[in-house]
Amino acid sequence: MPEFAVPTPKRRRGRPRGGATDARERIIDAAAHEFGEVGYDGATMRGIAARAGVDAALVHHYFGTKADLFAETVDFPLRPDRVIPQILAGPREAVGESILRFVLEQLEDPATRKRAVALLRASLGNRLATPLLAAFLQRELIDRIATSLDVPDAKLRASLVASQIAGLIAARYLAQLPALVEAPIDELVARIGPTVQRYLLE
Amino acid sequence: MPEFAVPTPKRRRGRPRGGATDARERIIDAAAHEFGEVGYDGATMRGIAARAGVDAALVHHYFGTKADLFAETVDFPLRPDRVIPQILAGPREAVGESILRFVLEQLEDPATRKRAVALLRASLGNRLATPLLAAFLQRELIDRIATSLDVPDAKLRASLVASQIAGLIAARYLAQLPALVEAPIDELVARIGPTVQRYLLE
Numbered sequence: 282m283p284e285f286a287v288p289t290p291k292r293r294r295g296r297p298r299g300g301a302t303d304a305r306e307r308i309i310d311a312a313a314h315e316f317g318e319v320g321y322d323g324a325t326m327r328g329i330a331a332r333a334g335v336d337a338a339l340v341h342h343y344f345g346t347k348a349d350l351f352a353e354t355v356d357f358p359l360r361p362d363r364v365i366p367q368i369l370a371g372p373r374e375a376v377g378e379s380i381l382r383f384v385l386e387q388l389e390d391p392a393t394r395k396r397a398v399a400l401l402r403a404s405l406g407n408r409l410a411t412p413l414l415a416a417f418l419q420r421e422l423i424d425r426i427a428t429s430l431d432v433p434d435a436k437l438r439a440s441l442v443a444s445q446i447a448g449l450i451a452a453r454y455l456a457q458l459p460a461l462v463e464a465p466i467d468e469l470v471a472r473i474g475p476t477v478q479r480y481l482l483e
Numbered sequence: 484m485p486e487f488a489v490p491t492p493k494r495r496r497g498r499p500r501g502g503a504t505d506a507r508e509r510i511i512d513a514a515a516h517e518f519g520e521v522g523y524d525g526a527t528m529r530g531i532a533a534r535a536g537v538d539a540a541l542v543h544h545y546f547g548t549k550a551d552l553f554a555e556t557v558d559f560p561l562r563p564d565r566v567i568p569q570i571l572a573g574p575r576e577a578v579g580e581s582i583l584r585f586v587l588e589q590l591e592d593p594a595t596r597k598r599a600v601a602l603l604r605a606s607l608g609n610r611l612a613t614p615l616l617a618a619f620l621q622r623e624l625i626d627r628i629a630t631s632l633d634v635p636d637a638k639l640r641a642s643l644v645a646s647q648i649a650g651l652i653a654a655r656y657l658a659q660l661p662a663l664v665e666a667p668i669d670e671l672v673a674r675i676g677p678t679v680q681r682y683l684l685e
Binding site for chain 1: 607616617621636642653659681
């Protein structure tokens, strides 16, 4: 696999190799190559299947959509395409705080946090990996939020939210700025929630 | 020089080597080692001078303070310790927009942008380099802003600003999210300025 293929390809050493496991692993490896070579937008389920030597139907059977397969391939810690519609369906005046609370509570789980840190570090640190994650976030998060919101400039609004949340994750979990590490979740939700609310809806 | 010593050590190939230039380069190399090994907080001007084989007074003569030397060593594109007091001395109700406009206008310069992107990429991408930049930002930016502001929780407030500005730089210049790349500076100042204002002063 090329070094830059995906930010954090899953390590599956030591797992038993069998028919189904073997096919799943070949598909993940093929997906890592395909995403790495042609990017998130350029990759196709058909191309990944061909590369793995399996039928495209099997790829869909195991992994669902391209977003599912990418999330699996890079070990993506959250599923924005599933979570965002749920949050946006809640009370409109609490959307900002709900998004913040959801993200921060997910990151309380050490395994999720470790994956998020590794993914952010790898994708920002490698100029070939950055566009891959950016395209995934654009298609599966920003465009979806933009479609759900009935406001002008929805893509700019969603992108501003992405900038604040990515910056918060970088500052609290990568740079570990003391005041952000020490602040309880409720405090961060109270301070940053209104920002997200304003970016999205005001 | 250890690979992780500093995010983006200056390349000085091709410059003429003379007495003063030679001493400056030895000091920069020594600083890169010292910051890399003991971190921003642990490094001392005296230790760097000893490592370079020069008198500590010469290090101060060429580079001023430790913050100056670090900024020079990593080719830091802005000087927060110089700029922030100027901005905070302006109209209080416009501090948020002033900070945003200053950062974005600086980044319009291609050379400054290139250095900022390289530094952010290197320092977030390398787990040994991240704390070095974080400690510099904490001491020279966050603590200085906190001292200048007469508000409670000043360090948390300044850290929130750092998270939004770092996230904006990452999203606009590293990930290059289209809506943020296309938005003119005035639009970004109008959208994000109030966030910075609220984080700092409201």
